Amino acid sequence: MTDKILILKGDGIGPEIVNEAIKVLEVVKSKFNLDMQTTEGLIGGAAYDETGSPFPDESLKQAQEADAILLGAVGGPKWEKLDRALTPERGLLAIRSNLELFANLRPAMLYPQLAGATSLKEEIVSGLDIMIVRELTGGIYFGQPRGIRTLENGEREGFNTYVYSESEVRRIAHVAFQAAQKRDKRVCSVDKANVLEATVLWREVMEEVAKEYPDVELSHMYVDNASMQLVRAPKQFDVVVTGNMFGDILSDTAAMLTGSIGMLPSASLDKNNKGMYEPIHGSAPDIAGKGIANPLATILSVAMMYRYSFNRSDVAEAIEKAVGDVLDQGYRTADIKGDAGKTVSTVEMGDAVVAALSK
Numbered sequence: 001m002t003d004k005i006l007i008l009k010g011d012g013i014g015p016e017i018v019n020e021a022i023k024v025l026e027v028v029k030s031k032f033n034l035d036m037q038t039t040e041g042l043i044g045g046a047a048y049d050e051t052g053s054p055f056p057d058e059s060l061k062q063a064q065e066a067d068a069i070l071l072g073a074v075g076g077p078k079w080e081k082l083d084r085a086l087t088p089e090r091g092l093l094a095i096r097s098n099l100e101l102f103a104n105l106r107p108a109m110l111y112p113q114l115a116g117a118t119s120l121k122e123e124i125v126s127g128l129d130i131m132i133v134r135e136l137t138g139g140i141y142f143g144q145p146r147g148i149r150t151l152e153n154g155e156r157e158g159f160n161t162y163v164y165s166e167s168e169v170r171r172i173a174h175v176a177f178q179a180a181q182k183r184d185k186r187v188c189s190v191d192k193a194n195v196l197e198a199t200v201l202w203r204e205v206m207e208e209v210a211k212e213y214p215d216v217e218l219s220h221m222y223v224d225n226a227s228m229q230l231v232r233a234p235k236q237f238d239v240v241v242t243g244n245m246f247g248d249i250l251s252d253t254a255a256m257l258t259g260s261i262g263m264l265p266s267a268s269l270d271k272n273n274k275g276m277y278e279p280i281h282g283s284a285p286d287i288a289g290k291g292i293a294n295p296l297a298t299i300l301s302v303a304m305m306y307r308y309s310f311n312r313s314d315v316a317e318a319i320e321k322a323v324g325d326v327l328d329q330g331y332r333t334a335d336i337k338g339d340a341g342k343t344v345s346t347v348e349m350g351d352a353v354v355a356a357l358s359k
């Protein structure tokens, strides 16, 4: 059966980094003799400019027909002033929500070659290997009611709703426990149960689901402490499971532990492991078009695609090994420069990975 991959380049550095990932797709296609077909679609500001919507119906249809989706990034100053419902970010939220991609896996792993590129002391981060499991289609990102309203006294008020149903918590809990079973068998659930009822229930459901996984150890941590522990002693974590907003924030912190946010891939999965794969960094408008963005997070997202959606860990490992090889060879984009290596462009980094893979 042909694996159908939809490619959504998006905005900012999106097209540049995705182009490098496409080269990698082409190499693994011939190297592993994969039956794969790619199509391109529109999302974000690019989609808005062309169709008037950040996630047009045509893109939804393409996404529904695809087996997996590779996404670059969305957003940029050009679209910031748009009506809230039309911003590029809404397009990204819409695709996550429409496809029910509730399980967002964000692995933070330090490549030993990059130990010098992180802003933390080497001994704090060396050997780091954390999996953040972020709930992606609920919580305050989607809760209703939401909006900006004008009160009787004429003052405006912004409001959002932090809401999680038991079933939403339960399904992300299962993902976290099952991920932990393949790793160090520890789950840390991050909440704010000392203040927010939504997370009191979150904690209770985590405890319930934990009973089905006696081989996995569950602990709980408040989000403020978790943000501190992530920079104080990050290696204490194995799997971290948390809600949508806390996961957004903590995964950026975790990214910096690995040297650069330009290194972190992600998978967003539905209940059948159909997935969308994207780097966790954004569209970086400040460096868009300069050819200096790091394509490795996107290339590593292709690896995750083969692991999770296509059950080909051999392909995933080959891509991951190629990334390790180019780092060994000293190739560095500006963001991971640290004190070592030769600074290369986005395209040169992609070429280096392709060369390592073709060997």
Ligand code: IPM
Pocket: 074, 075, 089, 092, 093, 248, 280, 282
């Ligand atoms: C992420 C991003 C998105 C999010 C934005 C672009 C809507 O920050 O994937 O982490 O907040 O989820």
Ligand code: MG
Pocket: 248, 249, 252, 280
């Ligand atoms: Mg984010």
